[in-house]
Amino acid sequence: MDVLRPPLIRIGGRVYRKNLVQEQPFPHEEEEDFCAGPGECADEPCDAFVVEETERGFQSRLEVPSPLYKYIIGKKGETKKRLETETRTSISIPKPGVEGEIVITGQQRSGVISARTRLEVLLDSFRRRQPFTHFLSLPLNQPAIQQSFLHFKEEVLHRCSKDHGVSSSLFQNPAKLHLTIGTLVLLNEQEIQRACDLLQQCKEDFVDQITGGQPLTVEVAGVEYMNDDPAMTDVLYAKVHMKDGSDRLQMLADQLVERFVASGLMLKEWDRVKLHATVMNTLFRKDPTEERNNTMPGKSSFKERESFNGQNILKLFENFHFGEVQLDSVRLSQRFSSDASGYYATSGQL
Numbered sequence: 592m593d594v595l596r597p598p599l600i601r602i603g604g605r606v607y608r609k610n611l612v613q614e615q616p617f618p619h620e621e622e623e624d625f626c627a628g629p630g631e632c633a634d635e636p637c638d639a640f641v642v643e644e645t646e647r648g649f650q651s652r653l654e655v656p657s658p659l660y661k662y663i664i665g666k667k668g669e670t671k672k673r674l675e676t677e678t679r680t681s682i683s684i685p686k687p688g689v690e691g692e693i694v695i696t697g698q699q700r701s702g703v704i705s706a707r708t709r710l711e712v713l714l715d716s717f718r719r720r721q722p723f724t725h726f727l728s729l730p731l732n733q734p735a736i737q738q739s740f741l742h743f744k745e746e747v748l749h750r751c752s753k754d755h756g757v758s759s760s761l762f763q764n765p766a767k768l769h770l771t772i773g774t775l776v777l778l779n780e781q782e783i784q785r786a787c788d789l790l791q792q793c794k795e796d797f798v799d800q801i802t803g804g805q806p807l808t809v810e811v812a813g814v815e816y817m818n819d820d821p822a823m824t825d826v827l828y829a830k831v832h833m834k835d836g837s838d839r840l841q842m843l844a845d846q847l848v849e850r851f852v853a854s855g856l857m858l859k860e861w862d863r864v865k866l867h868a869t870v871m872n873t874l875f876r877k878d879p880t881e882e883r884n885n886t887m888p889g890k891s892s893f894k895e896r897e898s899f900n901g902q903n904i905l906k907l908f909e910n911f912h913f914g915e916v917q918l919d920s921v922r923l924s925q926r927f928s929s930d931a932s933g934y935y936a937t938s939g940q941l
Contacts, residue, residue: 824898
């Protein structure tokens with residue numbers, strides 16, 4: 592058959608091409624590897640969790656933050672019922688808002704393993720959809736930097752206010768100027784404590800070695816944009832580099848992210864941390880409460896972001912000097928919050 596001129600088949604007034612399909616023979620494989628009944632679950636046993644033998648069969652316990660219970664239960668309990676039916680297990684979930692363990696029980700070990708594996712896949716998927724609640728930050732809100740930032744804002748509005756989309760609502764709150772190392776989804780006090788403990792462990796393992804136990808002196812100078820077209824800018828940030836020209840700050844940020852990703856508390860997004868201090872962001876215009884008044888935690892407007900033309904700002908303030916900063920702490924900061932100084936509330940720090 593000519594593959595360029597396949598035969599045509601007319602069905603119900605429509606014309607279809609009949610393409611050649613070459614079937615490749617495969618060696619004989621055991622059918623039971625692929626056809627498992629409800630009681631003979633196909634999931635491989637996993638050494639990452641414990642399955643206990645009990646008088647009535649087997650069980651496995653899983654710590655899950657209470658905000659995720661609803662995703663396991665599903666609409667009218669359908670998700671939970673389906674999992675229980677397909678794996679021939681029983682899944683016990685604490686009451687809403689009560690922190691505790693989910694307990695999976697069943698007469699067959701393979702069923703408990705299957706239910707546990709499928710639950711973990713579901714939970715990982717749902718967790719990835721949650722907005723971040725905390726982030727590792729390096730404060731840049733020293734008084735001198737705030738003054739320089741306010742001067743930058745004043746000059747931009749004076750010289751570039753006629754450029755498309757430029758307005759005072761785009762600018763960061765000076766009290767919240769910071770470097771973001773990485774974001775986290777921490778859904779209960781236990782997860783917050785785990786993150787705090789890990790941060791202290793990082794100090795002992797490598798932070799003091801990188802910093803020599805001394806603050807890192809960095810220079811904040813110049814501006815850059817995030818996206819591809821400066822005429823359609825969403826985020827404008829100040830560049831940050833070590834005063835001594837070393838890569839210690841980058842090394843510190845990368846190793847912190849690596850350790851938190853390995854612990855499961857953070858998702859890996861980039862090969863290296865992009866060190867930047869946001870000074871203008873269209874999200875602030877989209878929802879003024881996003882990082883300022885914080886009156887609606889975890890919520891923001893769904894209106895499309897209105898970009899601004901940053902071409903003149905980039906040209907006029909390419910080398911703007913915000914100042915030098917002594918970085919002496921890494922903080923586990925809480926999103927949508929403020930402390931007495933105006934900076935984000937701190938759950939832990941080193």
